[in-house]
Amino acid sequence: MKRRSWFRYTLLAFTGLLLSWLVACGGGQPSGSGTGADGTQEVEFWTMQLQPDFTDYFNELIAQYESENPGVTVRWVDVPWADMQSKILTAVTAGTAPDVVNLNPDFAAQLASRNAWLPLDDKVSEADRAVYLPNIWQANTLNGQSFGIPWYLTTNVTLYNQTLLEQAGVEPPTTYAELADVAQAVREKTGKYAYFTTFVPEDSADVLQSFVQMGVELVDDQGKAAFNTPEGKAVFQYWTDLYTNDLLPREVLTQGHRRAIELFQAGEVALLSTGAEFFPTIETNAPDIAAVTSSAPQISGDTGKKNVAVMNLVIPASSDVPEAAINFALYVTNDANQLAFAQAANVLPSTTAALQDDYFQVNDNAAPGVEQARSVSAAQMGQAEVLIPAMDGIKQLQAILYDNLQAAMLGQKTVDQAITDAAAEWDAR
Structure with missing residues (x-):
């Protein structure tokens, strides 16, 4: 709930x-x-x-x-x-x-x-x-x-279920635009979902980071909302479309990142954004899934930015x-x-x-597993940065954006109204 x-x-x-x-x-x-x-x-x-x-x-x-x-x-x-x-x-x-x-x-x-x-x-x-x-x-x-x-440091990679992507006839996505296409193919060809990312306000900041990766400035130099722009609206529309087209599990509104891990280990989603350090846990909890899991770079937008924690x-x-x-x-x-x-x-x-x-160092011949995930992770550091600015109230900003995104995804607000309300709420806090 x-x-x-x-x-x-x-x-x-x-x-x-x-x-x-x-x-x-x-x-x-x-x-x-x-x-x-x-x-x-x-x-x-x-x-x-x-x-x-x-x-x-x-x-x-x-x-x-x-x-x-x-x-x-x-x-x-x-x-x-x-x-x-x-x-x-x-x-x-x-x-x-x-x-x-x-x-x-x-x-x-x-x-x-x-x-x-x-x-x-x-x-x-x-x-x-x-x-x-x-x-x-x-x-x-x-x-x-x-x-x-x-x-x-930790920087996420994209772990992917090779079997599910092969059944869907697609390669692992590297951009959000590609993710939308992969999500459609996986849903149509396998009946399963490609991806789970949480919109629970108190949980992971992956969706907040996606704004920056897709070229959105969150706040301006005065700390005021800077996301009510065509780029910001495009991000609101992107996630709203994935959800309303049944390309994201309904649980993304109520369950946190832990649920993404559970679904990936159960073979119910094809992609998992996580750190290389988590691979041994998959090997322990779901050895059959680990055996068909490989690693790809972190999904990003046209900016090419990769997040690092x-x-x-x-x-x-x-x-x-x-x-x-x-x-x-x-x-x-x-x-x-x-x-x-x-x-x-x-x-x-x-x-x-x-x-x-x-x-x-990157080893192109590394077998799928933690070594491959670590190499992919390290190779991203040239593009990696902390995408969410160190600022007072950042968790409140995340909550405001996620709440209004949820309203758009559920059809309670239009995308335009949702992003306008989010900006007004942030500026009036």
């Missing part, structure tokens, strides 16, 4: 209240970290759901760091994925934040706009900054100020060991450690040298 708008905006209002409290309360000293009486510094480091799979990796990394940096100890705390936003928000508000935190740019930017993080432009040298892919470093900036250090490390402004915190964050994200972690986790590194390692 679709969640109601009042719940989402109540949540947004509650978050805004807490953030206002953050501004009012100001900084404080984090508990459990800082400089001891003997001069020893402790850095408290929070990650997101990396235990138990990477416990050994981090224990060894921390031990090595401590041996190279006498007088500094690191206390590692791993936080469940679903709890991180509420826990870090509470900790920052109460002045008990850790010294280094693993977050994504979207949520980090919400607090960066309220000066929760240590500005890095004067703290990280040009030489250290040059280690990272320039477009990825840029993703951790807000209003021209750097607030995070890039860590690992960035995990970063931020330093709370309240840290009383900021130099040690930055030093540790740079250590975690250096070339050698990024390469080691990327190999262990089937993700991509954000440093130029690590990404050029032979491990990530």
Whole structure:
């Protein structure tokens, strides 16, 4: 059942209240970290759901760091994925934040706009900054100020069921225009669907990213709606037509990205947009489907833009060991450690040298599987960027667009009315 708008905006209002409290309360000293009486510094480091799979990796990394940096100890705390936003928000508000935190740019930017993080432009040298892919470093900036250090990356590829596409007589699509043709052929020839992408406002941002990939600017320099244009209307019309022509499952309005995975593993949809790191899960859950699954580049628009998701490390402004915190964050994200972690986790590194390692190079002869998916993923990095701007209110913008898209798809509004209402709602927020 679709969640109601009042719940989402109540949540947004509650978050805004807490953030206002953050501004009012100001900084404080984090508990459990800082400089001891003997001069020893402790850095408290929070990650997101990396235990138990990477416990050994981090224990060894921390031990090595401590041996190279006498007088500094690191206390590692791993936080469940679903709890991180509420826990870090509470900790920052109460002045008990850790010294280094693993977050994504979207949520980090919400607090960066309220000066929760240590500005890095004067703290990280040009030489250290040059280690990272320039477009990825840029993703951790807000209003021209750097607030995070890039860590690992994921960029979606298109996993496709070779059997279903062969039955439909089509090749995997690389553009949204091709996707529409493939969707029609798969539906007609197999009775199944080609693709599932969610329009649930609180879930995946894939549809929001599709606006940018199809040449739509979301907001202008003043933060006002910039999507009520012929290009924006074309995107509204595109998704509305796919749905009304029965080329998308009805569940796209009520189910999240997890449902896309379930349908792909059941052989009910031909295409799945996901990261290479997910391939082993398909091999475990649906070995018969994995055996006929191959990888193609991420679907894009005429812009050719590919999206990349960035995990970063931020330093709370309240840290009383900021130099040690930055030093540790740079250590975690250096070339050698990024390469080691990327190999262990089937993700991509954000440093130029690590990404050029032979491990990530394209192998045209690679058999279908995780190696092929990883090669396709790495090959996209030249075009990849964070498509959704780091901005305050981005989840609210997604909700407004998705709600009005749903109204158009269900015939409750015309496309013109839906996009006009979305722009007005955003500008009046």
